[in-house]
Amino acid sequence: MLPILVENVVYRHINNGLVEKKKKFIDHLNKKEINDFIENSDDSTETYSQFSTLHSEFLVLSKITGKPHQKKTTFSNDYRIIEGEENEYRILQYHFTYENQGYQLEIGSSLSEVNDLTFIIRLFIIIVLVVILLVTFLADTVYIEYLLKPFYKIIDTKIRRVNEPEAFDHTPINAKSRDFRELDLVLNQMMDRIGELFKKEKQFISNVSHELLTPIALLKNKFENLLQNDSLDDNAIDKIAGALRTLDMLKKIINNLLLISRIENNQYEANEKINFKEILNDLQEDLQDRIEDKEIQFSNQIKHDFIFTGNKTLIHILIYNLVTNAIKYNKPEGSIVVEDGFNNGQYFIAIKDSGIGMNASQIEKVFNRFTRISSDQDGQGLGLAIAESIAVFHRIEIKVTSEINEGSKFTLLFPEVHLHN
Secondary structure, eight states, X not given: OHHHHHHHHHHHHHHHHHHHHHHHHHHTXXXXXXXXXXXXXXXXXXXXXXXXXXXXXXXXEEEESSOOSSOOEEEEEEEEEETTEEEEEEEEEEEEEETTEEEEEEEEEEOHHHHHHHHHHHHHHHHHHHHHHHHHHHHHHHHHHHHHHHXXXXXXXXXXXXXXXXXXXXXXXXXXOHHHHHHHHHHHHXXXXXXXXXXXXXHHHXXXXXHHHHHHHHHHHHHHXXXXXXXXOHHHHHHHHHHHHHHHHHHHHHHHHHHHHHHHTTOSOOOEEEEHHHHHHHHHHHTHHHHHHTTOEEEEEOOOOBEEEEOHHHHHHHHHHHHHHHHHTSXXXXXXXXXXXXXXXXXXXXXXXXXXXXXXXXXXXXXXTTOOSOTTSOSOSOHHHHHHHHHHHTTOEEEEEEETTTEEEEEEEOSOOXXXX
16 A cells, blocks of 8 residues: 555656646747757657657657647656667656647656665565564564463463372462462362362272171181081082182272272372382293193293382282283283383383284273173283273373284383383
8 A cells, every 4th residue: 555655646746747847848839949849850750859868758749630629738657668778657748739730748757766666665565564463473472471371380280280189289370360360269179179079089998998898708707617517518518619709709809999999099109119020020930820721932021121110019910910911811822922122212011912812992992990802701801900000100101902813912101211231
């Protein structure tokens, strides 16, 4: 818009200059001067042309046949070739009659400087607009960052880093905005309620542990005492033995569920140094009978003395459950390979078996409680659920890959790297 306004102002100025030149020419015009113009013309068109040395202006006077109907001054932009050079001009055209002879007067002024000026102004405007946009964007970014700083602080300190209610920071956030202060207050109140529920849940777990396991122990003692009665026949003994097996299974399920709950409620310490090579050597020795019964080739390829800080008992349960799972779902005379290494600086342990494998749907549900890959196998489907809870507690990532009838591979990716030679 601005260059157009500039062009209008410049054109108005040029038009005024051309009108002045026309007025001076007409005021000093006489028959002798016209005859001199015509006689000095080199062509036979009875046209006289006069140019400035730099072709910035020109004047053309020519006769026309007949008399013009009216004296009229018009302005236009047009290209003219002057002495072999083409330029754009602002041209004044004027028709007039002098001593019954019609004439056409053209006076032109070059527009090259105007076009250059307009181009410079447009370029300047574009640069100014770009600078304004950048400054506005940076200012808005800084201002928004300043306004949202309390919000980001709330997310970072009171939401993202909080894994349990006890670790929640109730310190009020320093914010000038009333909305952020209100949000902070509501979060504090919400976490207070969650903290109370968390305490009640822990108390409930403790009560369940006592209330359920105690009667199970009493029933087990009574059934064991009944087995000592010589008057019982074989059928009664078999029924009592079956009841004892059911009680043992029930006790194991309760203990496993309580273990998961305690892990998820962060009721364990994680400050012990753990050497995985030692754990795998102990597990191989403990499970040797089960490995030999199934004629499985077990290959322990742990090479690194990797020391990890966590809960040794839970880590032992984690790896134990993965290895026993590999034994349980393996094929007779199959193989299990346990190896470790570093992937992009991240330590991993991989447990690979040659078992029945899983499809994509089974992989998605493999860590769900009471889920079993095959109904032919014994168990309650809690082993891998416990393994996942322990992994989450230690910030360990478990990746599972598997193919039907080819086997499965469970990979533990550890969050920290501390290598000891």
